[in-house]
Amino acid sequence: MSGINSEIAFTYINTNRKLTAVAAMGILLGMAVYIFMNSMMAGFGKMSDDSIFKVSPHIRIFNEQKISQPIATDTHGLSLLVNPKIRNTQNTILNPNRLMDLLKRQKNVSIVTPQVSQNVFFNMGMSQLSVRAVGIVPIEAEQMFSISESMVEGKMENLKHNLNGIVIGSGISEKLSLKIGDNISVLSSKSVSRIFKVVGIFQLNNKKEDDSKAYINLMAAQQLLKENNAYITDINVNTTDAYQAKYIAPQLAALAGYKAEDWETANETLMAASKMRKIIITFVSTTILIIAGFGIYNILNMTVSQKINDIAILKAMGFEGRDVIRIFVTQALVIGMIGVVLGVLVALLMVNLLQKVYIGGDIGYFPIHFEPLKFVQGIVFGLVITFLAGFIPARKAAKVDPVSIFRK
């Protein structure tokens, strides 16, 4: 029964090869562009996220500085405190070791490491440079930020072995013409001056970071601030899945009693830009696929009009409405299938070729990846559109009243 329906469908396809080819070509292009653009977007997204993870932990826990609040207000609602200020003593985390132990025991948490950040001056003869010195535990920070990957000179390991070691950004090295093994005098905000030895130079291809960031040992950072080893300003946490961070952050905040900021919040502008990009690409690629669907719709509508006599005869011979629908939907799906298969092949080819294109600069190789999910999405979406594009004219065909055709 269904055998004859598809046989009729295939006969129509065979006798209308040109139209079939045109419609399939539309789907082919739509599919290829959809998969290609989405793969490219995924590649860009991954690249931009990766560059964020080189400087941002998934979650940063810190004590947010607050304006001093009066302990009590008088009955007239006037503040008892005039000229309130940020309380400077508040920006540290109390009992950090216990908190870090607690955080490490949480599931979904992979790395927990302390950090002390401060602004310092690099003094070199007459020149002075303001630098953000980040005190870290080298092994843990290496795990978190993969600093080694961006090292152009020296080794991260040397920082671990040398309490007075410092790893500086490439911009600083250029400005002060510092090389591995050179000494630099560092002046802190607490007027502590100390000589550090350059053990490494990193380049993140992020000018702001390269020009003003330096890594030192946690203990050295504490000493620069005249603080003891319980003085921690931030606890950096990495989760097992970076994209779950925004859900885990509030849990950690509740647990720690301090503010926990996930990386997406910390890099709001970057995230907003990538969101915009996603919306535009999704919109454009979906539209292209839908337009390809219109191609099938048009061609099937034409076939239905051409074959209206055939439809009337088939109905007279006892074909039911659903048989007629099957005939035309089969036709649409075959066209769609041809287009989808060829479209996937073209997309694979394009992704493969572009992967090998070297752009250079910050980007390196063209950031496009083979994204199986995008392929599956494209295929499913392509077939759904094909089905709809076939179903609407098919339903029209099924409603043809044979008597009105025969009486003409």
Added chain:
Amino acid sequence: METALKTENIEKYFYDPVRFQVLHHVGFEVRKGEFLTMAGKSGCGKSTLLYILSTMDTDYSGKLYIDDQLATGKTLDELARIRNEKIGFVFQFHYLLQEFSCLKNVMIPALRLGKRSVEEIEHKAYQKLEMLGMKEQALKPANKLSGGQQQRVAIARALINDPLIIMGDEPTGNLDSKNTQIVFDIFQELARTNNQTIVAVTHDNDFAKKSDRTIEMLDGRIIN
């Protein structure tokens, strides 16, 4: 005597452009194995009546029985199944599916019915084509045949499921006298030897006269 087809009090209206009654109180019976023709001037309602009898037109009042079963009020799909199994059609304009071979055209209703294997159906289709003297043309595409040949293939197609009733709407209307005679002989043969019922609309008086019985219509009524 068994009845193949029976109507009771069938009335039909056309609404476009104005309400107009096409059929008045039409009631008659057709025996099994009878060769019936319906004659009358054009516009008398004979084709309209045929399409009601064929179950394709369901917009009427009254009752229609096919093979002693009430067809009136059944769903479109149920009616399609009745047509597939019990009714064969021959139209004035041969109406073959142009993209298929003659053989395929003949096979389609049987393939739709799905009661036999493809091999059996093909064998049977060859038999029917042979009966109509069309076996040599079986594998030609439908649009390569002459009008008379196409009509014979259409008749073979109408016969493939061994229907109870064969209906024709001016089946010879488009044919020359030689082919008309051939078609008439085939119909008579089917009625006599296979006990199949023929209901044909015609305005060819000779054709009507030679049939077993003629229903004459005027202005939507049976007058004879």
